[in-house]
Amino acid sequence: MAKQPRLYLIPNLLAESHPDSVFPPQNLAIVRTLNHFVCEHEKPLRILLKLAGVHSPFDHLSICVYNHHEHDALSCLEPLRLGHDLGLVTDAGCPGIADPGAELVGLAHSLGFPVVPLTGPSSILLSIMASGFSGQQFSFRGYMPTDLAALRKEVLALERRANEQAETQVFIETPYRNQKMFEFLLKHLRPETRLCIAMDLTGPDEWICSQEVWAWKSAKRQLDKKPTVFLLGRV
Amino acid sequence: MAKQPRLYLIPNLLAESHPDSVFPPQNLAIVRTLNHFVCEHEKPLRILLKLAGVHSPFDHLSICVYNHHEHDALSCLEPLRLGHDLGLVTDAGCPGIADPGAELVGLAHSLGFPVVPLTGPSSILLSIMASGFSGQQFSFRGYMPTDLAALRKEVLALERRANEQAETQVFIETPYRNQKMFEFLLKHLRPETRLCIAMDLTGPDEWICSQEVWAWKSAKRQLDKKPTVFLLGRV
Numbered sequence: 183m184a185k186q187p188r189l190y191l192i193p194n195l196l197a198e199s200h201p202d203s204v205f206p207p208q209n210l211a212i213v214r215t216l217n218h219f220v221c222e223h224e225k226p227l228r229i230l231l232k233l234a235g236v237h238s239p240f241d242h243l244s245i246c247v248y249n250h251h252e253h254d255a256l257s258c259l260e261p262l263r264l265g266h267d268l269g270l271v272t273d274a275g276c277p278g279i280a281d282p283g284a285e286l287v288g289l290a291h292s293l294g295f296p297v298v299p300l301t302g303p304s305s306i307l308l309s310i311m312a313s314g315f316s317g318q319q320f321s322f323r324g325y326m327p328t329d330l331a332a333l334r335k336e337v338l339a340l341e342r343r344a345n346e347q348a349e350t351q352v353f354i355e356t357p358y359r360n361q362k363m364f365e366f367l368l369k370h371l372r373p374e375t376r377l378c379i380a381m382d383l384t385g386p387d388e389w390i391c392s393q394e395v396w397a398w399k400s401a402k403r404q405l406d407k408k409p410t411v412f413l414l415g416r417v
Numbered sequence: 418m419a420k421q422p423r424l425y426l427i428p429n430l431l432a433e434s435h436p437d438s439v440f441p442p443q444n445l446a447i448v449r450t451l452n453h454f455v456c457e458h459e460k461p462l463r464i465l466l467k468l469a470g471v472h473s474p475f476d477h478l479s480i481c482v483y484n485h486h487e488h489d490a491l492s493c494l495e496p497l498r499l500g501h502d503l504g505l506v507t508d509a510g511c512p513g514i515a516d517p518g519a520e521l522v523g524l525a526h527s528l529g530f531p532v533v534p535l536t537g538p539s540s541i542l543l544s545i546m547a548s549g550f551s552g553q554q555f556s557f558r559g560y561m562p563t564d565l566a567a568l569r570k571e572v573l574a575l576e577r578r579a580n581e582q583a584e585t586q587v588f589i590e591t592p593y594r595n596q597k598m599f600e601f602l603l604k605h606l607r608p609e610t611r612l613c614i615a616m617d618l619t620g621p622d623e624w625i626c627s628q629e630v631w632a633w634k635s636a637k638r639q640l641d642k643k644p645t646v647f648l649l650g651r652v
Contacts (some may be wrong), residue, residue, distance in 0.1 A: 191546050191547065200443070201441075202441055202442040202443045202446075203441055203443040203536070204441050204443075206437055206438055206439050206440055206441055207437040207442065208437045208439075229533055233464075234491075248445055263609040264630050276542060276546050277546055277610045278545065278546040278548075278549070278551040278552045279542065279545060279546060280552055280553055281552065283552075284548075284549055284550060284552050285549075286549075286554075287546070287547065287548070287549035287627075288549030288550070288627070289549070290549070291549050291626070291627040291628065292628075294543070296625075297547045297625055297627075298547075298623075299438045299543040299546040299547040299618070299625075300534070301438070301537060301538045301543065301619065302536060304535045306542075307511060307514070307541075307542045308536065309516060309534075309540055310513065310575070311511050311512060311513040311514060311534040312426065312513070312521070312522065312532045312533075312534040313513075313519075313522070313523075314513070314519055314520075314521075314522035314523030314524070314525070314526050314532070315519060315523070316519055317513045317514040317516065317519050317556060318515055318519075318559045319556075319558055319559050320556070320557050321554075321555070321556040321557070321584075322554060322555050322645075323554055324553045324554050336583070336648055339648075341441040349556075356437055383534070384536065388533075389422075390531075390534075391526070392522075392523070392526040392531055392532075393527075395525065409498070
């Protein structure tokens with residue numbers, strides 16, 4: 183019997199970094215064997231293909247763009263049904279984590295195809311490791327509400343969970359709003375709550391700082407407009 | 418001014434796998450440059466050192482075992498204070514995630530030393546990617562209670578969170594209790610709840626299955642005594 187085709191979940195760069203610092207060699211070897219890909223946007227996939235040593239133009243490859251709109255999930259998984267291995271590549275970090283890929287993975291399971299997740303960089307995981315906050319229990323909350331009253335309610339609820347249940351709370355923000363979120367947190371969090379800010383992880387400007395809110399207040403730092411993870415914790 | 422010494426957070430193997438499948442080459446290059454390590458147990462560190470091409474015996478290395486008991490955190494970080502880079506290595510997976518390392522990382526921040534998290538395999542992250550459940554919001558709960566009444570209450574609370582808030586719930590179990598946990602889940606979860614079981618991730622017996630509880634019931638599978646992640650989700 184022929185080997186069943188597999189859906190490979192292939193991490194992408196998080197930042198401008200050398201592939202040797204974030205990709206196990208096997209990932210790039212697998213990329214070189216594949217002729218069928220699904221991605222959120224084509225450009226980040228093309229960058230990964232070049233890093234793997236695949237020569238452009240990529241006319242020999244079938245590439246399906248999937249971001250909830252352009253194609254339906256079933257047609258993107260068509261190569262599996264035709265007997266080909268398929269690579270799911272996200273724009274940044276790990277497929278299925280804070281991206282639309284989870285729907286495709288769920289469908290692959292429903293259709294009975296094996297799913298193979300590959301190791302790679304995740305800003306969420308790296309920031310939890312680096313925060314010094316509890317990694318025994320943690321919760322990733324995605325993006326926070328933009329409405330200020332809703333945001334305040336949510337942030338205070340997360341602070342309570344972090345302090346009372348020792349569950350590290352993790353969230354992200356659109357980079358151009360980093361400074362606004364930062365000021366909001368300093369205004370509303372208790373002085374003794376621990377706040378970690380992890381910026382440009384794996385990139386040239388990686389910067390991770392973890393301290394109490396009172397210490398942040400006296401530091402008067404301005405945050406850059408780089409991808410950033412915010413974490414609340416009780417050590 | 419001399420470069421400030423750094424605390425490197427160095428992931429270890431999750432399973433019996435080739436290092437090329439889980440470690441970026443830079444990780445092993447960094448391991449080769451270090452003379453000072455902190456670990457949970459010595460044996461998994463020794464295996465990593467050999468994979469990195471460091472020759473045994475490791476008498477030239479300073480190794481501090483840290484598992485809450487044998488040393489206090491401050492003495493394990495002594496190499497940083499003497500000006501040396503230090504590597505924190507966990508028994509399996511990523512330091513600071515479901516291991517005692519977070520305390521050391523928190524202390525390094527308090528002392529003002531830069532913390533550098535390296536990319537590597539995490540069974541928690543890989544299982545969320547591979548589950549097909551929402552990666553927009555998720556919560557890692559660690560180990561479940563062993564008392565059956567408390568376990569039932571906790572599992573039903575997680576099921577509610579998974580279904581009502583679309584927050585994927587992730588937990589782990591001691592391998593020899595996998596089958597008992599599995600039977601408990603099938604008995605108490607609603608038939609339409611989605612359950613993913615991810616076993617021996619990155620290892621030779623990697624096995625990931627994600628389906629509704631009713632489908633698990635009819636499959637009548639026996640779980641092996643391998644490291645396993647359980648996930649509840651609503652797609």
